[in-house]
Amino acid sequence: MNLPLLTDTFGRTLSYLRISVTDRCNFRCVYCLPPEGIPLLPGKDILSFEEILRISSLYLKMGGERIRLTGGEPLLRRNIVDLVSGLSRLPGLKDFSLTTNGYYLEDFAGSLKEAGLQRVNISLDSLYPDRLAQLTSCREFKKIWRGIEKALDMGLRTKINVVALNGLKKEEIIAFGWMAKKYPLEVRFIEFMPLCGTGWHPEWVLPLYRVKEVVERHFSLKSLPRRREVAESYEIQDGRGRIGFIASMTEPFCHDCSRLRLTSDGKLRPCLFSNIEVDLKTQMRRGATDETLKGLLSRAVFLKPMGHGIGDVHHSSVDPQALPSIRFVGG
Ligand code: SAM
Ligand code: SF4
16 A cells, blocks of 8 residues: 555644744743753754755655744744745745744744745734733733734734633633734634643643633634644634634644654654654764655654653653643543
8 A cells, every 4th residue: 555655653644844943032931941041952953954945845745735933933043034935935835834922023024925934823922011021021012013913914824822821811811802803813822731841830721611711702703614723713703813722731633633843953753742753963964865864754754653642641741640620532
């Protein structure tokens, strides 16, 4: 049988590659980085643009369709627009996006769009400037807001990522509802996940069904088809935008996951939450051929676990005893 090259052992096609272009960041979000930051990789260990383009090109030849640039903060990477321009010209790329904290977006949105970027996800955890500063360390709400407006003006399809932590107030949720009603963008609430350098705090998880209850009390929602999207998305009646919920913890979508992740130092990770990785950079720098690299890409696909396994007794980052209040409905 001739299986597609990016189909894993559970029948999922991994057509979506998230590429981290830097480990550096100018924010210190409480759920992502400790205040003192994390040890940074030496510059020589970070993939060059040529290396990223080579891996991306092979991935697209194998049947990949979507690429997202992320970080750290991707707009801190020097000459990022050149990388965007190179990637956007690769044959086979159907969906090309970038996730940013928005700080430099007002400066970059125009050139990113011109270079071929299609979509942008902007992280914005509160519409209240003081609360945003507490959560992210960024005191320049207005600068991020100008970045959002610029992205919309430039015609970049825009999503707003809101990590919903316990303590998120009803007024804040409703304010995001109004934002999605007024602007042609999608606001997506995301559950806190054990991803990060700040440790795991189960008490920080706000199950998104509670956020959704608040939204539904104030807005009329119309469900949209899911099509392998991680978010459960809704149109808002009489509104211009949408609202979505990414309940990775309480309602995992691993059975339908299409993602692979490339770290800034060239390791391919089949799952965001697992320590399994395939080292592409070392092989590339030792002179690996394209066929060898394709073989390594296939290996990462083959190694993709069925689920993120958070809550399993053997999972490395979480004490399952510490999860009593979380309702798992799958995965
Ligand atoms: N610096 C960019 C930004 O913040 O958008 C890109 C990198 S950031 C790691 C990508 C996304 O992951 C952001 O939307 C961020 O809010 C989200 N994120 C980071 N840590 C998270 C966590 N522990 N749980 C849930 N989402 C998280
Ligand atoms: Fe930086 Fe993004 Fe992490 Fe916030 S979520 S600390 S902006 S990498």
